[in-house]
Amino acid sequence: MEIDHKDGDKNNDDEGNLAHACYACNNAKSDVFTDVEFERMGEVIRQIYHKRAKKKGFHLTEDPNSK
Numbered sequence: 001m002e003i004d005h006k007d008g009d010k011n012n013d014d015e016g017n018l019a020h021a022c023y024a025c026n027n028a029k030s031d032v033f034t035d036v037e038f039e040r041m042g043e044v045i046r047q048i049y050h051k052r053a054k055k056k057g058f059h060l061t062e063d064p065n066s067k
Protein backbone atom coordinates (compact mmCIF):
# COMPACT_ATOMS: atom_id res chain seq x y z
CA MET A 1 0.00 0.00 0.00
CA GLU A 2 1.00 3.58 -0.61
CA ILE A 3 0.00 6.90 0.95
CA ASP A 4 -2.11 9.01 -1.37
CA HIS A 5 -3.37 12.59 -1.19
CA LYS A 6 -7.16 12.64 -1.45
CA ASP A 7 -7.42 16.03 -3.14
CA GLY A 8 -4.18 15.69 -5.09
CA ASP A 9 -2.58 18.73 -3.41
CA LYS A 10 0.77 17.19 -2.55
CA ASN A 11 1.58 20.11 -0.25
CA ASN A 12 -1.38 19.22 1.99
CA ASP A 13 -0.09 16.45 4.27
CA ASP A 14 -2.88 16.93 6.83
CA GLU A 15 -4.09 13.59 8.19
CA GLY A 16 -7.57 14.20 6.72
CA ASN A 17 -6.09 14.51 3.23
CA LEU A 18 -4.13 11.25 3.37
CA ALA A 19 -5.35 7.73 2.63
CA HIS A 20 -3.92 4.28 1.95
CA ALA A 21 -4.09 3.37 -1.72
CA CYS A 22 -2.79 0.42 -3.68
CA TYR A 23 -0.18 1.01 -6.38
CA ALA A 24 -2.72 0.76 -9.23
CA CYS A 25 -5.19 3.21 -7.68
CA ASN A 26 -2.56 5.69 -6.61
CA ASN A 27 -1.04 5.84 -10.08
CA ALA A 28 -4.32 5.84 -12.00
CA LYS A 29 -5.92 8.49 -9.79
CA SER A 30 -2.81 10.67 -9.92
CA ASP A 31 -3.77 14.31 -9.30
CA VAL A 32 -6.35 14.16 -12.11
CA PHE A 33 -9.29 12.82 -10.04
CA THR A 34 -10.55 13.56 -6.54
CA ASP A 35 -10.95 10.67 -4.11
CA VAL A 36 -14.74 10.80 -4.61
CA GLU A 37 -14.47 10.84 -8.40
CA PHE A 38 -12.12 7.86 -8.30
CA GLU A 39 -14.36 5.62 -6.14
CA ARG A 40 -16.01 3.84 -9.10
CA MET A 41 -12.68 3.18 -10.82
CA GLY A 42 -11.17 1.96 -7.56
CA GLU A 43 -14.06 -0.47 -7.26
CA VAL A 44 -13.24 -1.98 -10.67
CA ILE A 45 -9.56 -2.31 -9.75
CA ARG A 46 -10.60 -4.00 -6.48
CA GLN A 47 -12.77 -6.50 -8.36
CA ILE A 48 -9.88 -7.38 -10.69
CA TYR A 49 -7.58 -8.00 -7.71
CA HIS A 50 -10.21 -10.22 -6.09
CA LYS A 51 -10.65 -12.20 -9.31
CA ARG A 52 -6.89 -12.76 -9.56
CA ALA A 53 -6.64 -13.73 -5.90
CA LYS A 54 -9.48 -16.22 -6.28
CA LYS A 55 -7.73 -17.81 -9.29
CA LYS A 56 -4.66 -18.34 -7.12
CA GLY A 57 -6.74 -19.87 -4.34
CA PHE A 58 -6.58 -16.93 -1.93
CA HIS A 59 -9.69 -15.74 -0.17
CA LEU A 60 -9.84 -12.00 0.54
CA THR A 61 -12.16 -11.10 3.40
CA GLU A 62 -13.77 -8.16 1.59
CA ASP A 63 -15.44 -9.63 -1.48
CA PRO A 64 -16.82 -6.87 -3.76
CA ASN A 65 -19.01 -9.39 -5.57
CA SER A 66 -20.90 -10.30 -2.44
CA LYS A 67 -22.65 -6.91 -2.26
Ligand SMILES: [Zn+2]
Pocket residue numbers: 021022023024025026042045046
Ligand atom coordinates in the same frame (compact mmCIF):
# COMPACT_ATOMS: atom_id res chain seq x y z
ZN1 LIG B 1 -6.62 0.17 -5.21
